Amino acid sequence: MxxxxxxxxxxxxxxxxxxxxxxxxxxxxxxxxxxxxxxxxxxxxxxxxxxxxxxxxxxxxxxxxxxxxxxxxxxxxxxxxxxxxxxxxxxxxxxxxxxxEVLPNILDPEVPEGSDETANVVLHQSGEPLVFPFTPKQHFEIGEALGLMDFGTAAKLAGARFTVLKGALARLERALGQWMLALHTEAHGYTEASVPLLVNDATIHGTGQLPKFAEDLFRTTDGRWLIPTAEVPLTNFAAGEILPESALPIRLTALTPCFRSEAGSAGRDTRGMLRQHQFAKVELVSITAPEHSAEEHERMTRCAERVLTDLGLTWRRVFLCAGDTGFSAARTYDLEVWLPGQGAWREISSCSNCRDFQARRMNARMKPKDGKGNVFLHTLNGSGVAVGRALIAVLETYQQADGSVRVPDVLLPFMGGVSRIG
The missing domain is CATH 1.10.287 (Helix Hairpins)
Known part of the structure; x- marks a missing residue:
């Protein structure tokens, strides 16, 4: 607001x-x-x-x-x-x-001008796209050939834009989520939370999804909303609160299913797991004093970047332009990962500083150390990272000529001794 x-x-x-x-x-x-x-x-x-x-x-x-x-x-x-x-x-x-309430946040002056993603600015890149001695396959080709990625059964159960994973691929997805949580809680100082997947109107309004983006959400018959991301419940921990400055920053993380209607995406990414109605994501949320939100944004983005680096993926940081920056964000960095099978960069994380925009909607404030009045908090959120897209990137990056997939070293402790899926 x-x-x-x-x-x-x-x-x-x-x-x-x-x-x-x-x-x-x-x-x-x-x-x-x-x-x-x-x-x-x-x-x-x-x-x-x-x-x-x-x-x-x-x-x-x-x-x-x-x-x-x-x-x-x-x-x-x-x-x-x-x-x-x-x-x-x-x-x-x-x-x-x-x-x-339907007008987006004021952009940071440094946000690049531009009307769409073609004006986004690549800030830096880690690694170079791999060169394979064979023609790399896309993730769905790999998964279906292994017999462990089943779109037909998913369509029978729920319709389009759902996926069934089985066996070692289901375990690999679970391993990715568990490893990311361990990294963010043990190395990055985030507090893990288990949150409701259904929230009320006030909660979904507080982070900016309502009223403008109702069509992107799923609603239950009793008026609750399925969360599109754990950002929604985590950020609303501060709703209606006056927090002492000494309690800040608050850093929270959660691994949850996320639910999105994907309204307006007809015809886009219809093959595979890239754009789903249901997907898992590790979310990062920070609640800070206003003067510290800029440095917290850099910190959060580096935490997400480490996930990609430790997985051995090729990635880059992109500064979103004015026309591509989300509704609640004042500035956003996207992390894009290189998918060898697709031969393209795809977003895998988005880290945003919302400043006091969400806090005003939620009436979330801070009592400064000097005690002179209350001020609105700053809130930040980022993907740390999207588990399904990380799975896609691992499958395409670690695929072998014989159709098998090597498991990244950091995931081995979570895979029960399985080092290769084939």
Whole structure:
């Protein structure tokens, strides 16, 4: 959510920030409702003051035996006018909130200009794409040839964009998730959490998915939402709280299934596991003091990068441009991994600094050490990393000429002695 005081202070700058994302000006409409709300509240206060004065006048008149009918009639009229003004102020506030809650975060000034992913900037790369002595296969070709990746059964059970893994591939997926959790908790200082996979409206609204992206989510018949990422429950740990600065930063991680409708992705990545309705992901969330969120963003991204490095994958860090940066983010680094079978770079992690955007929606604040007022927290989130895409990258990177797949060394302790899948 946006700070209405910032919109009032510089509406042109607010519109310019929206223009960077290719959006139309909105400050005038927001301020029109804001002015209506403030005018109604001012009039309400004036009438409340008059009503208080009348109450005193009626008391004095009654003690003196004077006629109070006119004063009492005025008091009735004031009460009715005040109710109307209160309703008008509330309506204007709802209209203002409805406009603001669908507007994305203000981008960091350093975010590259551009309207789509073609303008993203590669910051650095680790490793070079492997050269195979044979034609590398895509992950689904490898998995199906092994008899351990079954899209037909998944389609029978649930429809398109689901996958059944069996045997050693199911274990490899589990090993990836467990190893990532161990790395982030033991080496990177994150606290593991087991969280609800179903959340309420307030929780999904707090991180920015509602109301704008409802079609991307799955909803149950009792009104709850399946989480699209563990970012949603983890970040909302701070919702409605006033945390002491001494308790920060809070670093949380969780391995959960994630559920996405993939609305608007018809025809994209229809083969294989790249774009699924259900997938596993290790999520990283940080809750920090405002002055530390920039360094925390770098730290979080390095934690995700280590996953890819330790797995022996070829990857690169990409700074997303204005048109490709997500709704809640002020700036985002994507990590892309090289998939030899596909011959392409694909996103495997996205690490974002949301600054106080989500905190305002959640009313999550911090009490500074000096005790001078409360300020909104900064929140950050990142994939540490997407387990399914890591599985894809491992299959394509470690495939052998005979169709088998070598298990990366870091995963061997989690594979029960299995070093090769074939």
């Amino acid at each position: 946006h700070d209405i005081r910032a919109v009032r202070a510089d509406p042109a700058a607010f519109d310019a920030a929206l223009a960077r994302r290719g959006l139309a000006p909105a400050a005038a409409a927001v301020l029109r409702h804001d002015e209506a709300r403030r005018a109604a509240q001012t009039a309400l206060q004036e009438k409340q003051a008059r009503r208080n004065a009348i109450a005193k006048e009626i008391g004095i008149a009654k003690r003196q035996g004077a006629d109070t009918a006119a004063l009492e009639a005025e008091a009735v009229t004031l009460r009715e006018e005040m109710a109307a003004l209160d309703a008008a102020a509330a309506a204007a506030e709802r209209e203002q909130a409805a406009l603001l």
